[in-house]
Amino acid sequence: MINLPGKKSLKVLTKLKKLNGDYFDPYPFVHSNKGNGCYFQDLDNNTFLDFSSQIASNPLGYNNPELKKLIKKYSNIHPIKYAGQDFAIEEHLKLLEELTSITPKNLNAAFLINSGAEAVENSIKICMRKNENAKFGLCFKGSFHGRTLGALSLTQSKQLYKKNYFTVPVKVLDYSEKAVEELEKLLKNYSSGEIAFMIIEPIQGEGGYNIASKKMIQDLRKITKENNIPFISDEVQSGMGRTGKWWAIQNYNIIPDVMSAAKALQVAATISNRKMFPEPGAISSTWGGGHKLDLALGCKIIQIIKKQKLLNNINNQGKYLRKRLQELNLDKISNVRGLGLMNAFTLPNEKLRNDLVIECLKNGLVLLGCGHESIRLIPPYIIKEREIDGAVNIIEKSYNKIVKSGFKHTGQICNYMNCVKSNT
Amino acid sequence: MINLPGKKSLKVLTKLKKLNGDYFDPYPFVHSNKGNGCYFQDLDNNTFLDFSSQIASNPLGYNNPELKKLIKKYSNIHPIKYAGQDFAIEEHLKLLEELTSITPKNLNAAFLINSGAEAVENSIKICMRKNENAKFGLCFKGSFHGRTLGALSLTQSKQLYKKNYFTVPVKVLDYSEKAVEELEKLLKNYSSGEIAFMIIEPIQGEGGYNIASKKMIQDLRKITKENNIPFISDEVQSGMGRTGKWWAIQNYNIIPDVMSAAKALQVAATISNRKMFPEPGAISSTWGGGHKLDLALGCKIIQIIKKQKLLNNINNQGKYLRKRLQELNLDKISNVRGLGLMNAFTLPNEKLRNDLVIECLKNGLVLLGCGHESIRLIPPYIIKEREIDGAVNIIEKSYNKIVKSGFKHTGQICNYMNCVKSNT
Numbered sequence: 001m002i003n004l005p006g007k008k009s010l011k012v013l014t015k016l017k018k019l020n021g022d023y024f025d026p027y028p029f030v031h032s033n034k035g036n037g038c039y040f041q042d043l044d045n046n047t048f049l050d051f052s053s054q055i056a057s058n059p060l061g062y063n064n065p066e067l068k069k070l071i072k073k074y075s076n077i078h079p080i081k082y083a084g085q086d087f088a089i090e091e092h093l094k095l096l097e098e099l100t101s102i103t104p105k106n107l108n109a110a111f112l113i114n115s116g117a118e119a120v121e122n123s124i125k126i127c128m129r130k131n132e133n134a135k136f137g138l139c140f141k142g143s144f145h146g147r148t149l150g151a152l153s154l155t156q157s158k159q160l161y162k163k164n165y166f167t168v169p170v171k172v173l174d175y176s177e178k179a180v181e182e183l184e185k186l187l188k189n190y191s192s193g194e195i196a197f198m199i200i201e202p203i204q205g206e207g208g209y210n211i212a213s214k215k216m217i218q219d220l221r222k223i224t225k226e227n228n229i230p231f232i233s234d235e236v237q238s239g240m241g242r243t244g245k246w247w248a249i250q251n252y253n254i255i256p257d258v259m260s261a262a263k264a265l266q267v268a269a270t271i272s273n274r275k276m277f278p279e280p281g282a283i284s285s286t287w288g289g290g291h292k293l294d295l296a297l298g299c300k301i302i303q304i305i306k307k308q309k310l311l312n313n314i315n316n317q318g319k320y321l322r323k324r325l326q327e328l329n330l331d332k333i334s335n336v337r338g339l340g341l342m343n344a345f346t347l348p349n350e351k352l353r354n355d356l357v358i359e360c361l362k363n364g365l366v367l368l369g370c371g372h373e374s375i376r377l378i379p380p381y382i383i384k385e386r387e388i389d390g391a392v393n394i395i396e397k398s399y400n401k402i403v404k405s406g407f408k409h410t411g412q413i414c415n416y417m418n419c420v421k422s423n424t
Numbered sequence: 425m426i427n428l429p430g431k432k433s434l435k436v437l438t439k440l441k442k443l444n445g446d447y448f449d450p451y452p453f454v455h456s457n458k459g460n461g462c463y464f465q466d467l468d469n470n471t472f473l474d475f476s477s478q479i480a481s482n483p484l485g486y487n488n489p490e491l492k493k494l495i496k497k498y499s500n501i502h503p504i505k506y507a508g509q510d511f512a513i514e515e516h517l518k519l520l521e522e523l524t525s526i527t528p529k530n531l532n533a534a535f536l537i538n539s540g541a542e543a544v545e546n547s548i549k550i551c552m553r554k555n556e557n558a559k560f561g562l563c564f565k566g567s568f569h570g571r572t573l574g575a576l577s578l579t580q581s582k583q584l585y586k587k588n589y590f591t592v593p594v595k596v597l598d599y600s601e602k603a604v605e606e607l608e609k610l611l612k613n614y615s616s617g618e619i620a621f622m623i624i625e626p627i628q629g630e631g632g633y634n635i636a637s638k639k640m641i642q643d644l645r646k647i648t649k650e651n652n653i654p655f656i657s658d659e660v661q662s663g664m665g666r667t668g669k670w671w672a673i674q675n676y677n678i679i680p681d682v683m684s685a686a687k688a689l690q691v692a693a694t695i696s697n698r699k700m701f702p703e704p705g706a707i708s709s710t711w712g713g714g715h716k717l718d719l720a721l722g723c724k725i726i727q728i729i730k731k732q733k734l735l736n737n738i739n740n741q742g743k744y745l746r747k748r749l750q751e752l753n754l755d756k757i758s759n760v761r762g763l764g765l766m767n768a769f770t771l772p773n774e775k776l777r778n779d780l781v782i783e784c785l786k787n788g789l790v791l792l793g794c795g796h797e798s799i800r801l802i803p804p805y806i807i808k809e810r811e812i813d814g815a816v817n818i819i820e821k822s823y824n825k826i827v828k829s830g831f832k833h834t835g836q837i838c839n840y841m842n843c844v845k846s847n848t
């Protein structure tokens with residue numbers, strides 16, 4: 001059982017809490033530089049098995065030897081952040097070459113930017129540029145598309161993220177096959193040009209790892225195509241191989257007009273057909289396409305996924321993980337679901353969910369919540385069966401503990417991911 | 425005279441153009457890793473003197489020895505991007521400590537994020553969170569605050585950036601002492617709570633390096649304070665020492681409620697008083713506060729500016745640069761202006777401005793436009809008199825050439841920063 005936070009972590013977290021204005025509750029440990037594969041150590045030398053992958057941003061785990069070699073290669077220069085939309089660097093081109101080698105054929109160009117939110121903002125911008133009549137965009141209940149005001153307007157997962165902030169006009173469809181009817185109804189009241197775009201996560205991330213049905217996505221694609229409504233697949237979390245295909249939308253055998261990507265890619269990208277991009281000046285970003293190291297790392301990550309055939313591992317280990325979770329056959333764990341290594345299960349309520357996350361953490365397993373009552377499992381793509389066995393054993397053991405006795409908060413800081421709230 | 429683009433650069437730029445969907449016209453060269461101080465080499469071994477500093481993002485120039493040493497220190501690990509709002513790293517704390525050591529005393533906390541635009545988005549978000557009545561924000565003619573839809577709604581510099589994109593509600597004040605009256609008038613029609621915030625660049629960047637008068641800023645501060653309207657100083661380009669003080673607003677002897685920073689800081693930040701920050705969950709970002717190297721570099725940059733007393737150099741060299749430009753006494757160059765190393769001058773029209781930028785480039789000097797007819801000069805903070813002399817000589821020589829004969833576009837790519845347009 002790990003005592004959290006450890007002394008060294010506590011010292012850093014206490015100061016951090018003061019200087020950051022209390023606007024976040026980090027996990028009760030501080031990362032050290034030490035780690036290997038799916039495991040990392042904190043400042044107090046506690047070892048954790050990581051099933052959160054820095055919220056899907058760390059696809060190859062800690063201290064990957066090939067990525068370390070790459071960093072070494074760059075260590076004799078000062079890799080400044082270039083103003084990449086004005087001043088080109090080779091890494092920009094190389095990443096675009098790798099990226100477009102794994103996108104559907106018609107999505108043959110990309111705009112690189114700084115975050116998933118900005119990838120979404122630019123996805124909707126390129127859809128709107130040539131449309132003078134747009135009145136609103138379409139998004140879905142439970143969605144999460146980022147936190148800048150444009151992306152946040154599309155985000156419907158939690159009211160906490162939006163309260164009192166200005167929004168741009170959107171209409172919200174049900175995240176189910178009902179959406180098809182709802183869209184048809186809208187098209188009776190609005191011309192298709194008035195609908196600026198539709199944006200959807202084929203698998204909702206932060207909102208609860210909800211998986212859209214094939215019928216829903218395919219019907220929506222059909223109608224949007226017939227009505228020239230640009231269809232954006234938000235792949236910030238689900239893209240880059242996470243679901244066992246390069247892009248989540250490929251599980252549905254349709255091709256979107258635009259995709260947004262980030263996280264595992266190390267930079268963010270708005271991906272589309274060359275012809276969808278507007279005139280110079282209409283989209284830009286000082287740092288977009290200019291982070292030499294992140295670009296080089298993103299490029300190498302795609303190459304490694306290809307070379308090591310990691311999509312196979314993602315599919316196989318994903319199946320194994322879901323099988324093992326189902327076999328646990330625990331009363332209060334339901335709806336084990338997922339595609340590839342994007343998996344989740346549901347607890348009866350938020351308190352029990354949070355308690356389980358914390359208890360697992362104390363047993364050395366890092367998990368993340370999603371939605372209100374679910375836990376997501378997103379280990380690095382290199383995960384092995386025995387590591388899944390280890391994680392499932394910790395989940396079982398922690399479950400038995402918290403179902404019996406509940407979680408008691410004893411830490412001094414970080415509120416153990418809002419456990420104060422969850423214990424009341 | 426440099427032949428632009430060189431062969432190697434052309435090869436990269438041609439491919440890049442294809443894969444990026446033509447949405448930007450980069451400068452007609454590609455950076456190599458080679459460079460030293462204020463000079464860098466492109467792939468074709470052409471040497472340039474850099475008076476653009478990657479749009480103010482490269483305050484210490486190329487291959488700074490201390491920053492190189494820092495990179496070396498990190499070269500034995502794989503410095504992944506942490507999900508820094510959930511998983512803390514020490515570099516996050518260290519940057520916050522350095523950053524709050526140079527901010528006005530009451531601005532004692534900061535939220536770290538991915539770009540200047542996101543710093544602005546979060547600046548307005550923290551102003552709005554506790555205000556249920558907000559109807560609109562206030563910004564200024566000629567302003568540039570970024571390109572995400574929230575920040576873009578506040579941006580007034582060029583219509584090109586905004587056409588057909590959704591916006592959030594703003595009212596636009598004149599960037600002059602008239603703004604005071606305009607605000608007073610607004611306050612007769614709206615309760616102060618209905619005005620969500622006022623955001624201003626003390627020195628407008630992209631919009632034309634316009635410098636607000638002391639009276640204007642001080643009067644606006646007085647009224648906003650009296651009416652509890654949060655005052656945001658957008659310091660993305662002008663902050664971090666660029667004007668000879670740590671923050672441009674300090675040239676006006678007032679203290680804002682919120683500042684946004686980025687560029688020279690290597691990461692972006694929304695800076696305010698601890699009490700201004702909202703409850704956990706109200707603002708966040710996966711990569712915010714989690715880029716180990718950028719955080720470490722930003723921290724070291726502040727330390728180097730302090731240790732080498734670079735604010736003095738910024739003030740002295742800024743004065744010298746303006747004096748040298750004024751002494752040129754060239755007919756068509758007017759309104760030499762600036763603070764510290766944030767300087768500009770004006771040409772009679774856009775075509776001549778662009779021609780001069782390009783002719784200087786061919787003579788080895790990198791400049792940037794701003795506004796419609798101005799050129800900005802933002803060399804690294806380490807610039808020396810003899811380098812300023814070199815730049816001014818190139819400007820004079822190029823001016824004489826283009827005023828006589830104009831610029832003829834002969835390149836194959838990049839349109840030499842829209843010179844096609846500028847030649848028509």
